[in-house]
Amino acid sequence: MSDAVTTGAPFASPRRWRLAAHAYAVVVALGIGYFVAGSPLQASEALRNMMAVQRTGLYELLVSQFTQGGFLRPLLLAQIDVPFELAQGRYFEVFKAIHVAQVVLAAMLFVNLRPVRNAVEMLSVPFGLALLFGSHTFAGTVTEAFPINTFLTIVLCCLAAANLAQGLPSRWKDAAAVTLFVVAALTVETGLLVWVCLAAAWIAGFRGVSGRALLVTTAALAAYMVLRFGPLHVGAPALVERSSGFGFRVLDPPELIARFGDNPLLFYAYNVAAQVLTVLFAEPKAGVWVLARGLSTGDWLLRDLLGVAATTGATVLIGWYAASRVPVWRRGEVAEGDRWLFVAAAMLAGNAVVSYPYTKSVIVSPAGAFHALAAVIAFGTALERLGRARLRPALALAVVLLAALSAAWTVRLVGLHYRLREKAFLTRNDWMFVTAGRPPAEVDVRRYPAAGRLIGQLREEAVSIRVPNPVFDPPRVSRVFEEAW
Amino acid sequence: MTANGAGAAWPSALQLVAAGAPLVAFLGSLAIVAGWAAGASPFWSVPTLTLSEAAAARDAGEVTRLIEREHVDPNRAWPVRAGLLDAVRSATPLEAAVRARRPEIVGLLLRLGAVVPDGPPRAALICLGVHSAADDVVTLLLETGDRSDPRGGCTARID
Numbered sequence: 343m344s345d346a347v348t349t350g351a352p353f354a355s356p357r358r359w360r361l362a363a364h365a366y367a368v369v370v371a372l373g374i375g376y377f378v379a380g381s382p383l384q385a386s387e388a389l390r391n392m393m394a395v396q397r398t399g400l401y402e403l404l405v406s407q408f409t410q411g412g413f414l415r416p417l418l419l420a421q422i423d424v425p426f427e428l429a430q431g432r433y434f435e436v437f438k439a440i441h442v443a444q445v446v447l448a449a450m451l452f453v454n455l456r457p458v459r460n461a462v463e464m465l466s467v468p469f470g471l472a473l474l475f476g477s478h479t480f481a482g483t484v485t486e487a488f489p490i491n492t493f494l495t496i497v498l499c500c501l502a503a504a505n506l507a508q509g510l511p512s513r514w515k516d517a518a519a520v521t522l523f524v525v526a527a528l529t530v531e532t533g534l535l536v537w538v539c540l541a542a543a544w545i546a547g548f549r550g551v552s553g554r555a556l557l558v559t560t561a562a563l564a565a566y567m568v569l570r571f572g573p574l575h576v577g578a579p580a581l582v583e584r585s586s587g588f589g590f591r592v593l594d595p596p597e598l599i600a601r602f603g604d605n606p607l608l609f610y611a612y613n614v615a616a617q618v619l620t621v622l623f624a625e626p627k628a629g630v631w632v633l634a635r636g637l638s639t640g641d642w643l644l645r646d647l648l649g650v651a652a653t654t655g656a657t658v659l660i661g662w663y664a665a666s667r668v669p670v671w672r673r674g675e676v677a678e679g680d681r682w683l684f685v686a687a688a689m690l691a692g693n694a695v696v697s698y699p700y701t702k703s704v705i706v707s708p709a710g711a712f713h714a715l716a717a718v719i720a721f722g723t724a725l726e727r728l729g730r731a732r733l734r735p736a737l738a739l740a741v742v743l744l745a746a747l748s749a750a751w752t753v754r755l756v757g758l759h760y761r762l763r764e765k766a767f768l769t770r771n772d773w774m775f776v777t778a779g780r781p782p783a784e785v786d787v788r789r790y791p792a793a794g795r796l797i798g799q800l801r802e803e804a805v806s807i808r809v810p811n812p813v814f815d816p817p818r819v820s821r822v823f824e825e826a827w
Numbered sequence: 828m829t830a831n832g833a834g835a836a837w838p839s840a841l842q843l844v845a846a847g848a849p850l851v852a853f854l855g856s857l858a859i860v861a862g863w864a865a866g867a868s869p870f871w872s873v874p875t876l877t878l879s880e881a882a883a884a885r886d887a888g889e890v891t892r893l894i895e896r897e898h899v900d901p902n903r904a905w906p907v908r909a910g911l912l913d914a915v916r917s918a919t920p921l922e923a924a925v926r927a928r929r930p931e932i933v934g935l936l937l938r939l940g941a942v943v944p945d946g947p948p949r950a951a952l953i954c955l956g957v958h959s960a961a962d963d964v965v966t967l968l969l970e971t972g973d974r975s976d977p978r979g980g981c982t983a984r985i986d
Contacts, residue, residue, distance in 0.1 A: 366853065373856030376863045380871060461837050468849030721846070728841050737841070744845035752848040756855070759870070770888035774935060805892050808873040813884040813911075 356459035363458040363467045367449035375442035381766035382804035384487040385773045386782040395423040412579040417528040422489045437489040451501035470718030476754030481826035482704025485765045492530045493704045499526040500708040503536045507543035507550045516555035523559045542688030546681035579699040586700035587629025610698040617694040621709045624653035627827035629701030645824045652750035656717040663720030679719040686712035703827045757823030766809045773804035877905035883923040894939045901941040925956045930963035943971040950977035957981045
């Protein structure tokens with residue numbers, strides 16, 4: 343995409359195009375938010391988290407989370423605790439409002455990373471949002487109806503860090519960058535990617551956040567590592583913590599230990615490679631080679647082929663952009679789009695490394711967001727060249743390929759809405775089988791009567807919410823729209 | 828005139844073709860947001876189900892709502908729309924759940940007040956489970972009533 347400012351028609355100034363891009367992003371995000379708001383809160387992990395914050399004070403919660411093994415996430419429950427207390431019993435409304443607001447904010451922060459000054463630049467915005475929201479790496483940030491979806495929080499933190507990094511420097515940006523890193527890192531391990539984003543952006547030449555602030559953030563990262571592996575003895579997650587995909591299926595912790603207990607490095611290397619590949623090619627998904635398995639057995643689904651084709655197409659487009667820029671880079675010239683490409687590559691590497699203990703698509707949602715950013719830069723450049731070139735066979739082919747890519751990503755975006763609706767049905771059903779004292783509601787309600795009331799209230803709300811039943815949808819729909827992995 | 832060059836204002840037809848697909852989806856987003864703001868429920872049509880249809884369609888939420896909120900009787904036959912349970916047009920919720928091979932719905936119905944009738948009707952229900960190849964459901968039903976096992980008498984298919 344050209345960085346030259348184009349004024350366009352007098353009735354559509356660059357500022358108005360920028361506003362239009364943000365308005366478009368808000369509408370698309372609210373369209374997703376509508377389906378997010380239609381689902382009850384999740385009945386398993388969400389309920390456990392809410393019961394945990396209900397019976398524990400904020401200070402006690404923070405201290406206890408600093409000393410648990412395997413994970414260092416003291417602010418995860420604290421972020422649920424504050425709105426839980428403020429909600430005054432209106433948990434569903436408050437947590438859904440937060441979730442929808444997060445989706446809207448993600449869209450706005452994403453759009454804000456690219457200049458939109460005229461109609462052609464505006465044309466790449468819908469494509470970018472389709473990539474951001476339609477990616478299988480993003481799906482889990484909205485389909486999982488946690489009180490606060492931590493994965494989405496980290497996507498927001500990384501996009502916010504990127505926004506801070508661009509533009510002119512200022513002290514408030516420095517302070518915000520350091521704060522953002524500390525909050526993200528203490529929320530969940532992938533929060534460390536905020537540092538990756540800030541450091542990569544600085545190396546790439548963005549100076550919105552100063553070198554001094556980056557040094558402070560780096561010191562905070564070092565302190566985090568020292569505390570985690572030193573006095574706090576948190577360490578890293580063990581193989582027994584989670585199931586994880588490997589090859590053509592998901593292995594449970596006992597299987598993981600049996601296979602990799604003596605040499606987990608091979609398993610960790612597989613996870614890192616799988617996470618890189620899933621962002622670039624949508625295969626494997628959560629470590630499982632879904633399409634390859636389907637093709638080998640002859641039982642493949644169109645949705646898996648579509649996901650791989652769309653994501654691979656976007657990656658090829660990025661590759662084309664990078665290749666086309668090589669002569670310019672050799673002259674020592676670097677445009678803003680090139681810098682974002684570098685940041686996206688760093689985010690991909692960093693995100694894959696951070697998620698070495700187990701594979702899950704949503705863990706690489708930050709890298710997925712930056713992959714979308716890189717793709718929209720490449721797409722914008724391709725669109726710009728289409729406007730300059732004369733019609734010839736190669737150009738016609740390029741138009742067809744770009745149109746097919748846009749269409750594939752549009753299907754993926756629409757598919758997210760469908761899966762959200764389906765997930766609402768499944769989540770509502772889950773609540774009908776929740777019984778206090780039994781998983782996932784393991785609590786002694788005689789000792790904690792408030793927990794019993796909370797379970798009862800959330801179940802009653804789930805009963806009240808009317809949700810469409812996917813059984814009555816056309817059966818072919820499910821074969822086209824991807825599942826969240 | 829270039830699309831992004833000085834003075835260019837609008838995309839060419841080729842650019843629109845290349846990038847136009849997501850704009851179609853945007854119309855859907857607009858409809859959703861407008862409908863949401865107006866208090867409507869776009870793309871969220873919830874069909875009215877009988878209790879037996881809800882049981883057949885593994886709709887645990889609707890089963891619960893109908894029994895707990897609407898006080899629908901879980902022990903009588905209710906109409907079933909064509910195609911949901913093959914040719915069956917009327918069934919009790921338990922029969923519907925058995926035919927649909929949904930042990931969790933059978934368990935839910937029993938918890939919410941559905942009763943497995945004693946004697947021949949119980950045997951018929953268990954035989955229905957046998958003919959539907961619903962092993963989990965049969966195991967659940969065998970624990971009801973007098974706990975007798977009538978499977979030896981399940982000879983002819985019951986439809």
